Structures are given as C-alpha cells and as structure tokens.
Amino acid sequence: MNELASEGNRSCVGCRQRDEREVLLRFVADGSALAPDIRRRKDGRGVSVHPRYRCVDAAVRSGALRRALSLTGEQNLSARELSSSAASQYARRAEGLLASGRRARKLALGTEAVRTAIGTHSIQLLLIAGDAEGSRDELRDAAERLGRSCLVWNTKQELGRLFGRATLSVVGILDAGIATELRHVVRCATELAEDA
Ligand SMILES: [Zn+2]
Numbered sequence: 001m002n003e004l005a006s007e008g009n010r011s012c013v014g015c016r017q018r019d020e021r022e023v024l025l026r027f028v029a030d031g032s033a034l035a036p037d038i039r040r041r042k043d044g045r046g047v048s049v050h051p052r053y054r055c056v057d058a059a060v061r062s063g064a065l066r067r068a069l070s071l072t073g074e075q076n077l078s079a080r081e082l083s084s085s086a087a088s089q090y091a092r093r094a095e096g097l098l099a100s101g102r103r104a105r106k107l108a109l110g111t112e113a114v115r116t117a118i119g120t121h122s123i124q125l126l127l128i129a130g131d132a133e134g135s136r137d138e139l140r141d142a143a144e145r146l147g148r149s150c151l152v153w154n155t156k157q158e159l160g161r162l163f164g165r166a167t168l169s170v171v172g173i174l175d176a177g178i179a180t181e182l183r184h185v186v187r188c189a190t191e192l193a194e195d196a
Pocket of ligand 1: 012013014015016017049050055
C-alpha cells in the first residue's frame with residue numbers, strides 16, 4: 001500500500017506508534033555506542049523514539065534499539081543514561097535558543113520587561129524559573145489571557161547565569177519561531193527526566 005500521508009513519519013521503536021519525524025528523538029550508532037542526535041543532523045544509521053523516558057526504556061528493554069542499529073557490542077544500554085544524555089542535549093539547545101533570542105533582541109528579561117511585553121501583546125511564550133516567586137502567578141495569568149503559553153523550566157540562578165545576572169525569574173520570548181522550538185525542547189528535556 002502506498003502511504004503518502006505518512007512519508008514524513010517514523011515509528012517509535014519504544015511504543016511502535018508512528019509520529020512526525022520532527023517530534024521524535026533520533027539516536028545514531030557511534031562506534032559501538034549510541035549517541036542522541038536531537039537535531040537529526042548526524043550521518044549514520046539512526047533510529048527514532050519518542051523523547052520520553054518510558055519509550056526509551058521500552059526500546060532498551062525489548063532490544064529494539066539494539067536491533068534497529070545492529071549494535072553488536074556486549075555493552076549494556078541504559079535507558080537512564082540514554083535519556084539523561086538526550087535531556088542534556090535538549091537543555092543545551094534550549095540555552096542556545098535563548099542566546100540567539102538575546103542576540104536578536106527578541107527576549108524580555110525580568111518582571112518589568114515581561115509585564116511591558118504582555119502589555120503590548122508582543123510576547124509569544126513566557127518562561128518561568130521553577131523556583132520563581134512573587135509576580136509569577138500574575139504574569140502567567142496575564143500571558144494566558146493573551147492565549148500565550150507558559151513553560152516552567154530551570155532555576156532562578158541557572159537562568160540568571162545564562163544572562164550574566166545573579167538570578168532571573170522570568171523570560172518573555174518575543175519571536176514565534178524561537179518560542180515554538182523552545183517549547184518543544186523544554187518539553188522533551190522534562191519528559192526524558194521523568195522516569196516514572
Ligand atoms: Zn513512543
């Protein structure tokens with residue numbers, strides 16, 4: 001049968017369901033080991049799995065990951081290690097997106113700047129540190145009234161570090177493209193860390 005509709009799709013080797021290749025996590029054979037390739041750019045034989053712990057775990061347990069890449073080594077694959085190295089790649093990508101947003105002047109840093117961006121409807125996504133306090137709920141409600149989503153990610157200190165500040169509680173993303181990709185990579189990093 002000709003399956004034109006699913007040409008851009010791949011099967012997750014964990015749960016076996018098909019999904020768009022862009023939302024799936026690719027692993028490539030790297031010598032006798034496996035490496036995550038979240039931007040799908042590396043050469044070599046690859047395999048796709050949903051970027052969430054339970055699919056990586058299922059793919060390791062069933063042997064599907066090893067078979068799909070014809071891995072012959074005796075090394076043990078660890079779903080926990082594979083998930084955490086992929087989660088770090090997604091986190092680094094999120095940091096890279098924030099850095100390019102900053103260079104393009106498409107970020108609002110801190111409560112006052114975010115409040116202004118919400119007021120002028122220029123905000124696309126609100127990123128809130130997991131340990132943010134104070135105006136967090138007010139800003140989230142205001143962004144949601146505009147139909148903009150919110151992400152909770154990282155800590156005030158870590159967000160601050162990215163921007164040369166002691167702490168940073170909220171970042172407004174003003175660019176739609178950056179917002180879309182950031183939402184995806186942060187969700188992936190979060191779901192890979194959940195080993196439930
Ligand atoms: Zn899956």
